[in-house]
Amino acid sequence: MSDLFAVVMLSGIYSLISASLFLDLDAVDVAFTEASVGAGISTLLMLASLKLVSRYQKKTRYKPILAFFVVVTTGAMLIYGTLDMPHFGTADAPVHTHVAPRYLNESMGEIGVPNVVTSVLASYRGYDTLGETLVIFTAGIGVMALLMVSKQTKQESKKLIPADMQQQIILRIVAKMMIPLILMFALYVQFHGDYGPGGGFQAGVIFAAGIILYTMLFGLSTSQEVFKATTIELFTAAGVLLYGGVGVVCMLLGGNFLDYDFLKHDPVHGQHLGILLVELGVGITVASVMMIIFFKFTWRTVKHKYKK
Amino acid sequence: MELVLDIISWIFLVTGCFFCLTGAVGLLRFPDFFSRIHAASITDTLGAGLILIGLMFQSGGWGLVMPKLVLILLFSLLASTTASHAIAKAALKSGLKPEVSSADEPSEGESSSKL
Amino acid sequence: MTTHLPILQVIIPLLAAPFCIFLRIPRLVGIFAILVSAAAFLVSCGLLQQVITAGTISYKLGGWPAPWGIEYRIDILNVYLLLLVSAMSTIVLVAAQTSIKKELPEDRHVFFYTSFLLCLTGLLGILATADAFNVFVFLEISALSTYTMIALGTDRRALTASYQYLIMGTIGATFIIIGVGLMYMMTGTLNMYDLAERLPEVNTSRTVLSAFGFFIVGVCLKLALFPLHLWLPNAYAFAPSIATAFLAATATKVAVYLLIRLVFSIFGIEFVVTVLPMQEIFMVLGLAGIFAASVSAIYQLNIKRLFAYSSVAQIGYMILGLAIGTKLGLVATLVHMFNHALMKAAVFLAIGGAVYRIHSAQLIHFAGLGRKMPLTMAAIVIGGLSLIGVPLTVGFVSKWYLVLALLENGWWPVAILVLMSSLLAVMYVWRTVEWIYFTPPRINIDDVTEAPLSQLIPIWILVLANIYFGLNTSLTVGLSKMAAESLYGIFGGVL
Amino acid sequence: MALSAEMMLILTMVVPLIAVGGIAAAHKYPNLREAVTITASLILIYLVSSLYGITKAGGVVSVQGAELFSDLALSFRIEPLGMIFSLVAGYLWLVTTIYAIGYMRGHHEKNQTRFYCCFAIAISSAMGIAYADNLFTLFIFYEVLTLSTYPLVTHAGTKEAKNGGRVYLGILLSTSVIFLLLGIISTWYVTGTLDFRAGGIFGEEHRKAAAILLPLFIFGIGKAAIMPFHRWLPSAMVAPTPVSALLHAVAVVKAGVFTVLKVCTYTFGIDLLVSLPTRDFLLYLGCASIILASLVAMRKDNLKARLAYSTVSQLSYITVGALLATGSGALGGAMHIATHAFGKITLFFCAGAIMVASHKTEISQMKGLGKHMPITMTAFFIGSLSIIGLPPCGGTWSKWYLMVGAADTGKWLVMAVLMVSSLLNIAYLLPIPLKAFLSEDGVEKDRSFQLKEAPLPCLIALCFTAFGCLVLFFYPQPLYEIARAFLEASGNYVR
Known part of the structure; x- marks a missing residue:
């Protein structure tokens, strides 16, 4: 095709x-x-x-x-x-008999989070999730490095009347109503991840989608007044650092890397706090990387227009 | 009471399904882009909306499900209408003219069918 | 803190990479990167000491015991390569300070160093972990950052090269994850040692067989085994010199490590040689790679591409060592992994030094440089001699062990082929030498002087290492032997 | 200066290397540079002579280096055959240097610093070969010698020179890597040692392996230029004449036949050698080489080319001597190393002198040259006699012992070959000086400038070596004694 x-x-x-x-x-x-x-x-x-x-x-x-x-x-x-x-759903398949039972049975006592997926993701295999966050960060770095925008273009864009959709009144009004709700929903997904489906990845993406919608409608320079590209670049790193930092703090408190048990006196409370923080880190990195990727692409488009 | 609720809910569900079906048929059979998008938005608004209302009657009281369904209804009404609007406008802007009468410019109708 | 060394090995660069974004000032970030890499190197030295005195170290991430949580397990094999990778990155980063300044616009320096550290993180992570899925995660980190580094090359063709690598690399990574998934399906575990225990029960099943197939093909894509090497020459040729040096020295070695882990620690050599004719396949592909790539190298006009093809050929030697399937063969492979890293890093850094001065990697532009940059060019020559396998260099040690292993196994025709192949190496290296020393300059090189000191020092450290490890092999051969012993020990030394 | 003998042994290799540094440092001051070379060669002569004194008095000098890998070590020991080689190489370095000063300046050669540097490295590695106590050490220095002489061959940088260099390097490296290295590794694998031992290292049970390995060694030692691997020698003729002298009379070819002798006596052992089935074949190949090379030499009009083929022929004398596997044969071979060195270097010096003075390279142009260059031509005459083996020159003795050796074995064909070859020698060497002295015409016609003798340093050098030829005839006793000692050391006695 x-x-x-x-x-x-x-x-x-x-x-x-x-x-x-x-x-x-x-x-x-x-x-x-x-x-x-x-x-x-x-x-x-x-x-x-x-x-x-x-x-x-x-x-x-x-x-x-x-x-x-x-x-x-x-x-x-x-x-x-x-x-x-093994056939799908067979109870004696190796997948169901070896590692998984412990996750299902012990997780509530060890971690105290109803959503087992979250406890596996953020605690049992929390290090993998750190790696995944780093993957996203790496992708962001790649885009940032390759779609560098020169300072000149940045200045030019200030004069620019942005966004093709400036004239779309209906879209703007509807979006104005929706965007706060989208951002709210993102936060809900972020912090509700312990109980239901959700977590940092989805939340970050939804949050970024809200901002991107705003940018599309109101123009890059308008949204840049709130979400400065340079600041968001810092946030991409901050999320990873938060995640890793939690791990290091665990180490300093006497546990292994990412052993949240040591964060508080009660292991379960420690796990709660740890999961909350690392999910936040994931969310921050994901949201800011998504935004930065979009911004960089848009900068490029602007630059192309100026060349023409 | 239960029975009444059930009947009402089923009426909504079936009508919703009917609109979805007509929307789908319209999407396939209508001649040009703009009439098709009309059919498509029927699926989104009337079809989905009625089904959601039907489901609300099924949800059984003011629990957690009911407000969620209301919210979904609200959002889908808002979003899908706006989306239809945006698509139609985009099509217009990119040079696609609605077919006013079937005799006019059949070639455009063909080109729209490629979309 | 010493109990945390296994994880420190990886998280030091891991956390340093995002921190670079906060530092912002390019010079500062450069120096910071060196310090981080040096710290990683010190950690790996510490690990080496621990492993030698206390044996294999296991580290539970998050405090969860092995099959449930992720485990880091450091044995001789890991630590040998951890040492190699962290040492190479430190040396290369020292040279990067000036080289990058000329090859990249200043506003990209921070991102380059960040990508570099991310790549280092990825490679170290692959080496340290004992978890099959964790391998995949860190493989992705190293791969993504590699794509970035390659695409940052000055030539526009760097973008296509990077894209080509991205496609091939993604296919490789996908195959690996499919393999991991199928293995999980059959065993319910992701821990390598747990897998090794549970796989024999089900290893007659077709699922495990195809898991093995996917994993092997994926890894071979990553390590650029002939004929899956197509991405490598362009990627090495157009990447910034520093990136080329680092990747050539480490990335493929880590992939070879993964292959060794897969064959020896997860599936077990017995399975590998009995179920599939892997010995024959590896032997044929290794030899074909050696010859095809060496011949291609002879015809290259770009010196970076020339040595890139030579890398493909050298990988053939490593695979050949594995194909032998004996302890000595494994030793040959391991020794060559280390030695090849030394020689290629030296050669590519020296080329980087020359590119720094003449802004070209075309062979004809190197004409007559022997007089203008004697020390840099001498480094290329010594690196080249090492590739050929001339005595007193590391290349000779590798060749010695490989041939010995082949003879021990009775594969003397292969031994002759291996020795003959080094003549092809003579041909491509000598072509370079003739251009550098015995051809009058084709471009104006009157103002060309020796590469800056900050590059010369790392280059010559590597060159001297090429000679030192050619004379004193107690580290390389000693560790390789220990690693081979332990790998064969797991399955009681079949074959 | 009270140096221990061990120290002196090491210094023989280190002094030339130090000289390399000095030469490179003084590259802007030609006089100083040449002074460094001469000083170094004087020191070397002192060292070699005192070592000779020590060993003659019965001292055993050996140095055990650090173990490298596979229990192999760089180790050195002075034994009589090595003593002969090192004495010859050491003395002739000085002579050649003096000659080179005159030649290089008279010829206005470029890159003289590189020339002297490589020369010194070559001498250093020749010393290493001479004193090597195991095959491994020997091989290392053998390869270094090849590589260090390559820039000398390609010195001119012309296309012709590059091609010559390629053939030179190609043949020497390929034979040494494919055959010799394979042979060495196999030997190590079979016997577990590479040491040179009296009576050889192969036991009776290794007879079969030894029979296969013998051709590997004989062909692998490409420097001995046995046909069909002799092509490098004529190719290397593009080099400046001092290099040809070094290559064809002293360091390189002698390193080859020295290795052959050493391998035959110390690795295989004469007793085992006799019984090897492959020996006869190689022996006759050597004989064919003698005759064929002589025949080719007769057809060459270029003086250097004729001398080169003469060298090929003469080298095979030594190879044959070694393969005869009798005491006398080995004795003759050992002596021939020295006598041929003096004879052939004289001839090359003369060829170079003629080239510098009259720019003549073809024999047919040299008629009547004797009138203008009487000293040179007289020296040439003496050198020719020595090569042919006629009194009053040193070559007589070595050829005599070779004949005796051949007679001992009862192989009449070999004896016949030696005799016929001597006749051929007369046929292609003697006409040159004779025509130069006896013919009248051919010189003045196309000469516009005054034809006179070569520069003084050249003359001094060639007179010295010609005198050496005579001395070796009248006082062969020291040489004979060392050669005897060599036989005893290798566990054989002459009847």
């Missing part, structure tokens, strides 16, 4: 459908993440980058036989691999 816009839309639809699929498999947290990240923000960012390039793909001179071959082989291998898998 050479229409990239359609490709982006299809990938969004794909994410949405797989989110429904995850929901059907009772993986609510995964579905939520897939919907917000896969269908939501990544579609948005892809559209933003599409604005920089042409909508249609250049015609390739070769036929991607190799790629096709790779895909077919991979598919065949995957199907071959499923042949001996």
Whole structure:
């Protein structure tokens, strides 16, 4: 397909459908993440980058036989691999008998968080989550480094009358009503993660989506007055540092890295505090990285306009 | 009482489903982009809205579910109408003219069907 | 604090990377990066000492015991590579201070150093962890930051090179995660040692087999095994010199480490050689890689690309060592991993020094540089000699062990092929030498002087290390032997 | 100065290396630079001579270096054969240096600093070869010698020189890496040691392995230029004449045949060698090499090329001597190292002198040259006699013992070859001085400037070596004694 816009839309639809699929498999947290990240923000960012390039793909001179071959082989291998898998939902599958039972049975006593997903994510395997946060931070660094904006362009943009949608009165009014609610919802997702589906990743993404919506409607320079790019750059780092800092504090208090038990006298309280803080760190990093990526793309668009 | 609520709720649900169906048929069968988006927004507003109202009757009292459903209804009404508006406007801006009469410029109708 | 060394190894650069954003001033960040890397190096020295005196160290992250939480497990093999990676990054960062200044605009310096530290974090994380999924996470960190570093290259083609690597790298990473997922499906655990215990029960199943297949192909993509090496030459050629030096010295080695872990610690060599003809596959691919890449190297016009192809060839030697499937073969691979890092870092840093002066990596622009930058060029030559495997350099030690291992296994035709392949190395290295020393300059190089001291010192530290470790092999060979012993020990030394 | 013998042994290798530093430092002051070289060579002569004195008095000098890997160590020990080689190389370094000063200045060569540096490194490695106490050490210095002489061969930097350099390096490195290194590693694998021991290291049970390894060694020692691996020698003729002298008379080729002799006597052992099935084949290959090279030499009009092929032929004498596996054969071979060195270096000096003075390179142009350059041509005559093996020159004795050796084995074919070859020697060498003295014409016609003798340093040098040839005939006793000592040290006695 050479229409990239359609490709982006299809990938969004794909994410949405797989989110429904995850929901059907009772993986609510995964579905939520897939919907917000896969269908939501990544579609948005892809559209933003599409604005920089042409909508249609250049015609390739070769036929991607190799790629096709790779895909077919991979598919065949995957199907071959499923042949001996334990059937879905079997109670005695290794997945259900080895590690998982402890998570399900002990988590309430050890961590005291009703949502087991959160306790696995933020505590049992909290270090992985730190790594994931770092992955997002790395992606942000990549975009920041590659889409550097010169100081000149920044000054130029101050004079700029921003946003194509300035004239869209209906959109502006509706968005003005919605944006506070979106941000509220983000905070709800952030802090409700202990009890229901949610957590830093989804919350950060939703928060960023709200800000991005604002930027699209009211222009980059307006939103930059509140969310300065330089400040947000700092926030991308701050989230990781918060997460890691909690780990280091645990170490200083005598535990292992990320052993929240030592944060307070009562291990369960310590776990609560720890999870709260690291989820906050995740949320901060995710939100600010998403925003910075969008901002950088928009800067680029501005720059292109000026060149023309 | 239960029965009454059930009947009312089912009426809403079925009508909602009907509108969803008509919306879908319209999306497929209508000739140009603007009439299609009309059909599509029916699915979003009337269809989904009626189903949500029907579900509210099913939710059984003023628990946690009811306000959630109300909120969803509110948001979907707000968001989908605005979205339809935005899409239509974007189409207009990018040069797509509504087909006023079927005799006019069939080529545009074709081009819109590609979207 | 000494009990926390395993985690400190990784979180020092991990936390330092975001901190760089706060520091903001490029010079400051540069120096900070050196300090961080040096700290990581000291930590790995400490770990080495601990491992040698006390044996394998296990560290429970979050305080959770192994299969439930994530475990760091440091044995001789890890610490050997941790030492290598942290040492290389420190040396390369010292040279970076001036080199980056010329190759990148100033407002990108901070991001470059941040990416560098992130990459270091990723590599160290892969090495330290005993958790299969954690490997994937840190693999992503190192990969993403690598893409950034490559794309920062001055040439516009750096972007396509980076993109190419991104596609290939993502496929590799996806395969690895599919492999991990399937293994989890069959065992219910992610801890490598737990996996090793539980896999034998199910290792006849097709799921495990395809898990192994996916994992191996993914890792081989990452380590640029022929014919999956296509991303490497461009990536190395267009990345900033410093990034090339660092990546060439460390990134592929870490992937080879992963392969060794997979083969020896997770699946066990017995499974690997009996279920699949991995020995034969590796041998053929290793040899094919050695010859194909060496021949390609001979025809390159860009000196960075030339040595990039040579890297692919050298990876062939490492894989060949693994293919032998004996203790001595493993020793050969491990020794060569270390030695190759030394030689490639030296060569690429020296090339970076030359690029710093002449702003080009084309071979014809190097003509006559031998007179203008004798010390820098001598470093390239000595690095090249080491690649050939001339006595008194580390390359000879590697070759010695590889050939010995091959002979011990009775694969003498392969041994002859390996020795013949070093003639190809002679050809590409000598082409460079002829350009540098025996060809009159093609461009105006009258004002060209020796590379700045801050680059010369690291370059020559590496060059001297090339010679020192060629003479005193107690560290490299000693640790490799210990590592090989312990890896074979797990399964009671089959073969 | 009271230096211990061990210290002196090490200094023989270190002094030239120190000289390298001095030469490089003094590159702006040619006189100082050459003074450094000469001083170093004088010191070297002092060291070698005193070592000779010590060993002659029965002292055993050995240095055990640090263990490197696989229990291998750099170790040195002075034994009689090495003594011969080091004496020859040490003395002739001084002579060659003096000659080179005249030649290089007379010829206005560029890059003279590089020339002297590489020369010194080559001498240092020749010393290392001479005193090496195991194959491993020997191999290291063997390779260093190859590499350090490469820049000398390619000195001119022309396309021709580069091609010559490629062939030179290509053949020497490929033989040494593919055959010799493989042979050494296999030897180590089979016997577990690489030491040079009296009577050899192969036991009876290794007979089969030894039979396979012998050709590996003989072909692997490319510097001995046995056919078909002799091509590098004529190719290297593009080098300046002092280099040719060094290459073809002293350091490089002698390092080759020295290694052959040493391997045959100390690694295989004469007793084992006799019984190896592959020995005969190699012996006859050597004989063929003698005859064929002589025949080719006859057809060469270029003087240096003719001398080069003559060298190929003469080297095979020594190889044959070693392979004869009799006491006399080895004795003759050992003596021939010295006598041929003096003879051949004289011839090369003369060729160079003719080139500097008259710019003539072809033999056909040299008619009547004797009138203008009587000293040079006389020296040439003496050198020729020595190579042919006629009294009153040193070559007589070594050829005599070779003949005796051949007679001992009863291989009449070998004897016949030696005789025929001597006739061939006469046929291609003697006409040159004879025509130069006896013909009248051909010189003055195309000469516009005054033709006279070469610069004084050249003359001094070639007179010295020609005198050496004579001395070796009249006082062969010291040489004979060392050669005897060599036989005894290697566990053999002459009847």
